[in-house]
Amino acid sequence: MESSEKQPALPNRQTPFSEAFRAFIGQDWAPHSTELPARLPAAEHAPARREAIGAQFPGERLVIPAGGFKVRSNDTDYRYRPHSAFAHLTGLGEDREPDAVLVLEPSDNGHEPTLYFKPRAPRDAHEFYADPRYGEMWVGKRESLEEMSALTGIACASIDDLRDALAKNADSTTLRLVAGVDPEIERLVAEIRAEHAQQTADRTAESAQDEQDEQGAEQDEQAATTPAEADQQLVVALSELRLRKDAFEADQLREACRQTAEAFAAVVAELPEAVRRGRGERWVEGVFGLHARHSGNAIGYDTIAAAGEHACTLHWIRNDGELREDQLILIDAGVEVDTLYTADVTRTLPVGGRFSEAQREVYGAVLEAQEAGIAAARAGAEFADVHKAAIAVIARRLEEWGILPVSAEESLGEEGGQHRRWMVHGTSHHLGLDVHDCAQARTENYRQGTLAPGMVITVEPGLYFKADDLLVPERFRGIGVRIEDDILITEDGNENLSAALPRTADDVEAWMAPLLRH
Numbered sequence: 418m419e420s421s422e423k424q425p426a427l428p429n430r431q432t433p434f435s436e437a438f439r440a441f442i443g444q445d446w447a448p449h450s451t452e453l454p455a456r457l458p459a460a461e462h463a464p465a466r467r468e469a470i471g472a473q474f475p476g477e478r479l480v481i482p483a484g485g486f487k488v489r490s491n492d493t494d495y496r497y498r499p500h501s502a503f504a505h506l507t508g509l510g511e512d513r514e515p516d517a518v519l520v521l522e523p524s525d526n527g528h529e530p531t532l533y534f535k536p537r538a539p540r541d542a543h544e545f546y547a548d549p550r551y552g553e554m555w556v557g558k559r560e561s562l563e564e565m566s567a568l569t570g571i572a573c574a575s576i577d578d579l580r581d582a583l584a585k586n587a588d589s590t591t592l593r594l595v596a597g598v599d600p601e602i603e604r605l606v607a608e609i610r611a612e613h614a615q616q617t618a619d620r621t622a623e624s625a626q627d628e629q630d631e632q633g634a635e636q637d638e639q640a641a642t643t644p645a646e647a648d649q650q651l652v653v654a655l656s657e658l659r660l661r662k663d664a665f666e667a668d669q670l671r672e673a674c675r676q677t678a679e680a681f682a683a684v685v686a687e688l689p690e691a692v693r694r695g696r697g698e699r700w701v702e703g704v705f706g707l708h709a710r711h712s713g714n715a716i717g718y719d720t721i722a723a724a725g726e727h728a729c730t731l732h733w734i735r736n737d738g739e740l741r742e743d744q745l746i747l748i749d750a751g752v753e754v755d756t757l758y759t760a761d762v763t764r765t766l767p768v769g770g771r772f773s774e775a776q777r778e779v780y781g782a783v784l785e786a787q788e789a790g791i792a793a794a795r796a797g798a799e800f801a802d803v804h805k806a807a808i809a810v811i812a813r814r815l816e817e818w819g820i821l822p823v824s825a826e827e828s829l830g831e832e833g834g835q836h837r838r839w840m841v842h843g844t845s846h847h848l849g850l851d852v853h854d855c856a857q858a859r860t861e862n863y864r865q866g867t868l869a870p871g872m873v874i875t876v877e878p879g880l881y882f883k884a885d886d887l888l889v890p891e892r893f894r895g896i897g898v899r900i901e902d903d904i905l906i907t908e909d910g911n912e913n914l915s916a917a918l919p920r921t922a923d924d925v926e927a928w929m930a931p932l933l934r935h
Contacts, residue, residue: 434547443541453567454560459756460508460569462665466658467506471521471528473654477591479521479528480583480606481506481655482599483514496715500598501757501850502655507532507569510756511714518579518602519571523590532571533579536562580605588613592644593651610644656857659849661871666849667905669758670873671914673713674903676752677760678917680708684748685932688740688768697740698722701748709752717759718852721749728765728897729881731842742769745776747897751852761852761875762915763901770929775892777922779880783898784920786810786878790844794876794904794911800866804844807878812836814880820888838888839881845874848903870908877901 470479483503486494497512504510507519517534535551537559538544549555562573574582579602583592587609594606642650662670687704691697701722709716723733724740728747740746746768751760765780767773772780790807812825815836821828828835847854847863854873855863868874879899882889900920905912919928 439543442546443539446540449561454564455567456570457508457510457568459504459510459665459669460571462663463506463508464570465663467521467530468527470506470654470658471523474591474593474651475527476523477593478523478583479651480592480594480602481519481521482595482602483509483517483519484598485516485601498715498757500595501659501854502595502652503598504757505655505659505850506530507571508756509569510754514565516576516599516601518576518599520579520582522582530571531582532565532569532573533576533582534565534573535576536560536565536573580609584609584612591647594648595652595655596645596648597652652857653859656855657859657862660847660855660858660862660866661869662849662873662905663871666758667871667873667914669754669756670760670848670903670905673717673752673754673758673760674762674915675917676708676712676754677750677762677915679712680705680750680752681748681762681764681918682928682932683708685766685929686935688746688766689933692740692742692768695739696737698724698727698736698738698746701740701746702736705748705750709750713752713754714757715753717751717753717761721747721763723747723749723897724768726884726895726897728899729883729895731881740768743773744768745772745896745898747899749899749901757850759848759850759852760903760915761848761901762903762918763877763879763899764918764925765898765900766925766929770933771926772922776896776898779882779893779896779898780900780922782811782814783878783880783900784922785814787876787900787902787920790876790878791902791904791911791913794845794868794874794906796868796870796906796908798868800845800864800868800874803868803874803876807844807876808836808840811840811878811880815839818890818893820890822888838886840879842879844878845876848873848875868906870906872906873914874904874906875901876904 481503483499486497489495497515499509499513503519514534517532520531520533521528522531537553544552546552546554551559553559560568566573583606592606592610594603596603684701684704687700691700694700702720705720706716719734720736721733722736723730724738724746725744727733727738728745745765747763747765749763751762753759767776786807789810790803793802793806809829812821812828815821816825821835823833823835827833877899881897882893882895884895886894902916903914905914919925
């Protein structure tokens with residue numbers, strides 16, 4: 418694989434270009450099409466989001482980078498994916514657009530967006546044939562400024578113009594950056610801030626002397642905000658902007674769940690082959706990943722394919738274990754569609770197609786807990802109510818089995834928590850462009866927040882009985898079960914977006930039977 422790094426290729430990989438080649442390479446190419454591409458469907462919904470975030474920061478310049486490639490090894494990179502805030506505000510998905518930056522410039526009408534990126538070069542330019550990062554010979558045909566504008570509905574400019582745009586009136590315009598995304602943009606913004614720091618300080622001092630009214634006090638408070646604090650406020654606001662999904666986003670998540678259900682069915686059909694080949698967890702992971710790439714952009718996160726006791730390791734992604742027909746396999750996986758919205762679904766399946774009595778008993782307890790959690794996921798309920806409903810069932814079942822050292826009521830109390838030995842994680846998280854979406858939202862709006870129509874959360878209780886846990890009845894040891902679905906909060910209840918995949922033990926067995934006989 419050829420290099421795609423920003424820096425030049427290593428000296429031992431450089432091959433000089435002759436003058437004859439340079440003269441020859443630009444000749445006899447068909448002209449680029451003059452027909453502009455259609456607007457991306459996701460881009461149609463981005464203006465309202467830009468308006469909403471701009472309204473929170475009137476008169477301020479907002480800088481949202483897409484981010485660049487990340488090195489995997491030496492001069493090879495991980496597959497590129499843009500930052501979620503950038504995708505949300507531009508509508509660009511898949512692998513668009515490395516090193517681009519969206520700037521929301523304050524104006525009399527709110528904010529005017531400009532997308533700064535690297536447009537394609539002429540075919541006789543050195544970049545066309547020699548630049549492994551941007552050259553058409555290396556990465557394919559890139560958009561022109563006009564084409565990118567047509568795709569996004571945003572005015573576009575060359576990334577070379579970004580510095581001047583950010584420095585404009587920097588002494589009198591607050592600049593906020595989504596930090597932690599693109600180190601080069603962070604350095605650029607730091608330089609601009611440093612250049613204008615003294616002018617800003619002088620202006621603030623004069624304002625403090627001349628203005629003693631409420632407006633002056635507000636300006637003083639704003640001036641006291643450090644750049645890092647200002648940047649973090651933008652990050653939080655962008656994260657909270659995604660708490661409630663619009664109709665387009667809900668449809669994208671439905672599609673992600675639909676594709677995920679098809680991928681799960683493909684995995685089940687391949688379980689006998691996974692058993693036969695050995696290292697079957699890898700086969701499961703590979704089959705799911707194949708369908709994710711074929712039907713969407715990628716997987717939304719590393720697939721968990723955990724057979725037997727591996728299911729008791731919550732983030733098992735090594736996926737190197739064998740599969741046996743008498744085992745359960747916990748598969749936690751989600752297809753990320755081209756717009757970057759991802760499903761997040763877990764099913765715990767009997768590899769041979771039928772649950773044992775002990776497996777069915779544990780599975781039934783987890784399903785009961787999940788159904789209680791889903792029932793609690795309604796508009797007006799607290800986010801924490803979903804977990805409380807699910808974990809109450811888990812604690813009661815543990816008490817019934819004689820596993821808890823105290824009563825379920827005592828374990829659920831503030832001074833208890835013994836049940837967490839067998840379910841240490843929470844029951845829900847928000848879902849969207851990120852598998853753990855809205856992660857920078859404030860606690861009062863997330864963990865302590867109220868569910869509202871448009872929110873999409875997971876409901877995913879589990880029970881994990883490690884093989885060496887002597888408190889657990891022997892028949893349960895080595896069994897790990899989690900059931901997870903993606904739930905859209907509606908005006909009058911909720912919608913299970915991943916309901917196409919069966920959940921009851923009987924339905925799971927009936928669904929698997931014809932797939933295993935294919």
